[in-house]
Amino acid sequence: MLVILGSKSPRRKEILELLDVDLQVYNPNVLEDIKDFKTPSEYVLKTALKKGIATKNQFPFDVVICADTVVACDGQILEKPIDKDDAFRMIKMLQNNSHYVYTGVYLGKGNEYENFVCSSKVYINSMSDEEIEEYLQTPEAYDKAGAYAIQGIFAKFIDRIEGDYYNVMGLPLSMIYQKLKKYKS
Amino acid sequence: MLVILGSKSPRRKEILELLDVDLQVYNPNVLEDIKDFKTPSEYVLKTALKKGIATKNQFPFDVVICADTVVACDGQILEKPIDKDDAFRMIKMLQNNSHYVYTGVYLGKGNEYENFVCSSKVYINSMSDEEIEEYLQTPEAYDKAGAYAIQGIFAKFIDRIEGDYYNVMGLPLSMIYQKLKKYKS
Numbered sequence: 467m468l469v470i471l472g473s474k475s476p477r478r479k480e481i482l483e484l485l486d487v488d489l490q491v492y493n494p495n496v497l498e499d500i501k502d503f504k505t506p507s508e509y510v511l512k513t514a515l516k517k518g519i520a521t522k523n524q525f526p527f528d529v530v531i532c533a534d535t536v537v538a539c540d541g542q543i544l545e546k547p548i549d550k551d552d553a554f555r556m557i558k559m560l561q562n563n564s565h566y567v568y569t570g571v572y573l574g575k576g577n578e579y580e581n582f583v584c585s586s587k588v589y590i591n592s593m594s595d596e597e598i599e600e601y602l603q604t605p606e607a608y609d610k611a612g613a614y615a616i617q618g619i620f621a622k623f624i625d626r627i628e629g630d631y632y633n634v635m636g637l638p639l640s641m642i643y644q645k646l647k648k649y650k651s
Numbered sequence: 652m653l654v655i656l657g658s659k660s661p662r663r664k665e666i667l668e669l670l671d672v673d674l675q676v677y678n679p680n681v682l683e684d685i686k687d688f689k690t691p692s693e694y695v696l697k698t699a700l701k702k703g704i705a706t707k708n709q710f711p712f713d714v715v716i717c718a719d720t721v722v723a724c725d726g727q728i729l730e731k732p733i734d735k736d737d738a739f740r741m742i743k744m745l746q747n748n749s750h751y752v753y754t755g756v757y758l759g760k761g762n763e764y765e766n767f768v769c770s771s772k773v774y775i776n777s778m779s780d781e782e783i784e785e786y787l788q789t790p791e792a793y794d795k796a797g798a799y800a801i802q803g804i805f806a807k808f809i810d811r812i813e814g815d816y817y818n819v820m821g822l823p824l825s826m827i828y829q830k831l832k833k834y835k836s
Contacts, residue, residue, distance in 0.1 A: 484803070484804055484806050484807060485807060486804075586811075591825055591829070616816075618669070619669055619671075621669050621816075621817060621824055621825070622669060622670060622824050622825055622827075622828035623825060623828075624815070624816075624824075624825055625815070625825055626771075626813070626814050626815055627812060627813075627814075627815075627816060628811070628812075628813045629811050629812075630809070630810070630811055630812075631801075631806075631809075631812060631816045632806060639806055639807050639809075640776055640806070640807055640808060640809055640810055642807075643807035643808075644776070
């Protein structure tokens, strides 16, 4: 089965490669400018839908998967940091605390699609300012929602998770595997 | 800092490589034949201690880490499967169910050491016999406690976890990172 992954994230590609599908990557390049939302779930659902529609219009006969991931902590939504100070602020907020990671997914073929969300809870140990600074010397933080990568060197700061690990990386793998079954030919 | 990893598991080596340490691998090659235990925790603690003492005796001046991991489901301890039938039996028990993964750790230098345990809970989706058979065609299952690898193609069957993801892989990374701090020179 061919799956069009409408995402430029190399992590999402790695995750889908765990499934037995042929993958083609496409960058839908839409503005992530949803303003009309009440919850993080609604935000990621609408953004994934926007990416999904743009990708489906290019690949109307193929299975399309798009996604959007944000971190929500203390009532704030954290996306990708804009610079090092912003990344420091985010990690300072996340350490010694718990937060939720929401991934909204668009999965469909032609005009038939599902738009669903998966959330995982992540607990991060307390970190000294030196540990945060040291982490921000690496390139890992800067292109990720919440300014950290669970699968990278940040892993040592993660106390525990409740939910799908791959959802924290950017795609809820087991949900996607189940939903892809109906497109198997 | 040099760390001696007393384990032949390539997964444990990968996990420790996420830390900023120099690694040397040693295979303590002890019999995992602990009979005197009441709980899975006690079993992995004693086995990790046995591996730890054997490794420490070879490297008395270095930081040594050893570990043992088992899966506990429905009151049974699952170690590595002995053959394909055994692996099938294990996965049949784990699917559509939850289980605990226990990793016992020995971490020390010379005669000073800690012996601690970390547990994670894993929920696996329901799997058809065909899905189990298909999985057992791959080499992934056969050298792992409980007959599955959370980080491999089995990932698509994992609904959620509660705890440290790396503990399920074989080493509780964040606990080890914290405990290694006192040996930093």
